[in-house]
Amino acid sequence: MTTPSEELKTAVIIEDDAEIRHILAEVLESSGFSTVSVGNGIDGVRAVLTYQPVLTTIDVNMPGIDGIEAAKRIRAQSDTFIIMLTGLNDEADVIAGLGAGADEYLAKPFRPRELRARVEALMRRSRPAGEVPATPAAPAQGSAGPGSPGVEPTTASIAAAAPDGGVPPMPAPADGLPMEAASVPFVDGDGEWLLHRDLRLHPENRIALIDGDELELTRTEFDLLATLLESKRRVRSKADLTLVLRGDSYVTSSFVGDADKRAVEAHMTNLRRKLGESAASPRYIETVRGVGYRLTSEG
Template sequence: MSTPADELQTAVIIEDDPEIRHVLAEVLESSGFSTVSVGNGIDGVRAVLTYKPVLTTIDVHMPGIDGIEAAKRIRAQSDTFIIMLTGLADEADVIAGLGAGADDYLVKPFRPRELRARVEALLRRARTATEATAPAALPTQGSVGPSFPNARPATTSIPTTPVVDMPVIVDSTVERLGDGEWLAHRDLRLHPENRIALIGDEELDLTRTEFDLLATLLESKRRVRSKADLTLVLRGESYVTSYFVGDADKRAVEAHMTNLRRKLGESAANPRYIETVRGVGYRLTSEVI
């Protein structure tokens, strides 16, 4: 059954190739979106501010301002989910796109089914964060794809100062305070419900994905989480589905971790909060300083 026009959610497509714009519009419209397509970054930023879309796709390489700059300008003014599209499986492009505020990326040429799966994963995370409801079912192999008539982007409410006094954290991964549960490691504190992350008294400016990765690692304590594990977390899944966790997914996790570590003020070579377990994944560092 088709979705009533007044219930359709909007997706903005920023892509200079008209054939790819057409493919993107077909896939997203079949998934329950109304679409607005533009051919350059400047018009794309304007379209996002005008139509306030749930989802925005951005090509990295465009004339005028490129997709990285467009994503930065959009992220500064909008909470739309951003998927970057690039023709190069280049790690520098991936890190730059995710660092600009993108939530996910796809390498062209991509399969329509893969795009639908990525979109559903982003919207599932939004529903989980805002409504605490069970995740919607993924489309089966060969299906047209689900509709998302009730999807909304996750909203973050961050007060200027914490609403409770912070106790000194001493060798404790979880501290229960008056307004809920804070996860803590060394001088790093995170409140999953209020979406607040602090180092000492300084609030961190994290993207949705960086916050979710950090929360997962804090909850896991010293248990190693593989890149495949973390990919499923970002998709809102707790078990392997028919959608394969591929190299592109793992590179995306690596790029997000690089950006997260930069914001935490640490490096993989000298970690204070998150250490890499070579060939396996990531976990918290020891509490011993």
């Protein structure tokens, strides 16, 4: 019997190659997801805003807006997990995708079991309280009809949400600006906060503050920061941080390659930028050359 939480587990696939779309859909559906497939970035952004998926896969090279731009637009308005699909040797795409807000990357050609492993690792990551999305939104009145391009709902729950197979138009935020996330209430009780200098982080409510101002962090950036705050002055290697993000417990149980370590470096660069610091003059996180990262001293 399917539990209510399983019924809500939706994935959006943004991929212009029909064969790869089919493979992605098969793997994700075998992992318990309802899937919606689209063939370009514009429809992909609309599908994410409409169906509020837990997971989104995005191909980097697509017609119209590319995957990097699609990821930026999605991340501005959604907290969905994002997996970027890149060419085997396109390291620049990996770095750009992570900089755009992606949580993971997968190089083509990929093995289905590798995709499953990456997805399972993301699903093990903690989610903010009450964040599980509601049932997929029904198309708004006057939404696109059967002629809508490239939308492939593949389960009954998705078909019920959009019986004509169309994706409703993307909601128009006021003044053309990204829709702001609902404000998160402040939680009293310093015992629940992780503290370092003027940086405060609440792991359960996933709130990060600097001098009282809330930081807009991606899931991955938040998890990296929380891990370093919990570790205090203990150095965490890039391989160690990779396994933390995957949810793996032991280095010996999972392979960590150079690309994974570079991905951690890219996430750390983005995190430092949002913290308002640089590696050369760190206030919160320092690099231990050849090893990894740790908090700066309090002095």
